[in-house]
Amino acid sequence: MPKKSTSQGVTVFDVAEHAGVSIATVSRALSGSRPMSDELREKVKQSAAALGYQVNLVGRALRQKKTSTIGLVIPDFENPFFSSLAQGISRRFARSEADVLVASADNDAEAEVRAVQSFLGRQVDALVMIPNDESTSAKAMKIASDSVPTVQFDRFVPGLDIPFIGCDNKAGMDLISDYITRSIDIDSQPVILIGGGKSSSSGHERSSRFLSRTNVTRHLEGSFSFEWGQQAAKSLLDDGVKRATLVCGADVIAIGAISWLLSQGHSIPSDFRVIGFDGVGVSQLAHPTLTTVLQPVEEMTEAIEKLLSSDGGHSAQATQRFRPELVERESG
Amino acid sequence: MPKKSTSQGVTVFDVAEHAGVSIATVSRALSGSRPMSDELREKVKQSAAALGYQVNLVGRALRQKKTSTIGLVIPDFENPFFSSLAQGISRRFARSEADVLVASADNDAEAEVRAVQSFLGRQVDALVMIPNDESTSAKAMKIASDSVPTVQFDRFVPGLDIPFIGCDNKAGMDLISDYITRSIDIDSQPVILIGGGKSSSSGHERSSRFLSRTNVTRHLEGSFSFEWGQQAAKSLLDDGVKRATLVCGADVIAIGAISWLLSQGHSIPSDFRVIGFDGVGVSQLAHPTLTTVLQPVEEMTEAIEKLLSSDGGHSAQATQRFRPELVERESG
DNA sequence: TTGTAGGCGTTATCAT
């Protein structure tokens, strides 16, 4: 049952009255924006505490025209890589002045626009977006970047002049290509690409790059989900594939594929080699553990912080790609 | 007289001027709060569109003293169960009037308090909290519930008069107890409990209940993480345990344990049976697939929505526990 | 050093 509010409704006026000073003094004492006698400041603080005063950030935001908030829009909460990105951003800004608020676009273009408008209406100081889609997210991205410093993270919408920070997907796929070339017998285990769909920039880049530099006997595109990994593996088996190297567009796909292959009695890596991309936490817990391309999440979140803090100044590069790293484990 | 608009944002004054009406009319036309001639309304809307007007929710919030926002505070983004809860809440409120904003407490009591104060300062209409801890989260919960309708979700802090919506952990553990009793040879596979730590209510309830109704040869407590599952399994093997039924306080623990056991060459379920709790997505992708207790997330989020919408009225029960369901899969 | 007053953008209450 909702309790009667105590601190709700306590304003600077109440504190001022209680402390016997003006509201300006209260404001200054609490924000420390101007020097004042320690004695008075202490008195004000005690009054504030006694009354349970909590600053109303809405009032402050309206006045200051800034909210010390950055909004993060992610496609969904189900992909553990997005979660780890959210975790990374949250932690990165935790000791900064800004709070990070996260909203899910639920893999839907309209919901994505709504999320952006919601953040914009709330006057966030900056927006970090992981766009759903290479084309349908253009509208949301434009709306965002038209009003507030915006960063594209992990994925981007081509053709927009909005900074992008993410992983060098091409370099990542090249790591896989090289690895396959030097350590796998392509004749006995022909290479099959299971992409996450070309509708996101990451999916697009990864698949295209890999195809351009590696002989692939087969190529499937789906979505960035466990389910698609399972489904893709199933369709391969249904088509009589008995041995292959499965290069997957993301760890979630790889894990889904492994799950299906093992359930059908196939063995990994002797029958099927499986390679992922991202380096999510569960990739090292899967059995067999997943060979994958690890994205440098720390570096990327650091770059975002720098980019947003050096706002206006051109000290930080607009677009930065970070080199991922191949982690050889058991699955491939 | 019409006020000058800032160069930054388009305001109601700009729209009013453009449409040749008063700001009151603009507000009414856009929000539809009062009836007015369709013709005028249309004109105003066109002006708004022409100028690219977007309502400033900060101004609205200040005036209306409500934000149509609910805040969700979760311990972290790494546990996939929390992510699925966040996803569930977001989806549930998606077609409602309210936006859901998520913040991570990063498993830290102070960060949790900061997150709550941040949401409170932003005047959220309600707060949904998954408390970090049974004791250290008390402060954050109190602060929250003192100012705004608050719901404890999935976990709770005992002794507080704040509604709780979650799973019937005791019933869930009983399902496991019964299952073990009727289908497992306890002599060859003695039961070992790997709890997630008694510092959260879920961990507490699950471990205590299970211990009270089942003969356990061994009992370890840690945290709700993959790492703890691995570590616990390792310590069991180090102690020479060769066969056992591992009842885990959460799926993440179970998956961590399985990972370690398999890596050491043990087989599941013939040597070790492993049972989880929660029903996260990856539980059905693990190999072997995880026997677990599935929480009814849909029902729980629905209950939260009802509880918060019927705010003030006592029509909705304050605390509700939902019965989970045992899903027998391969691991146990 | 401290106080006064004005305004941030919006909606609601009055008038008309």
Next chain:
DNA sequence: ATGATAACGCCTACAA
């Protein structure tokens, strides 16, 4: 039906 105006809570020139 529409318009003028007063708040909402806060910060910050400007005054004293």
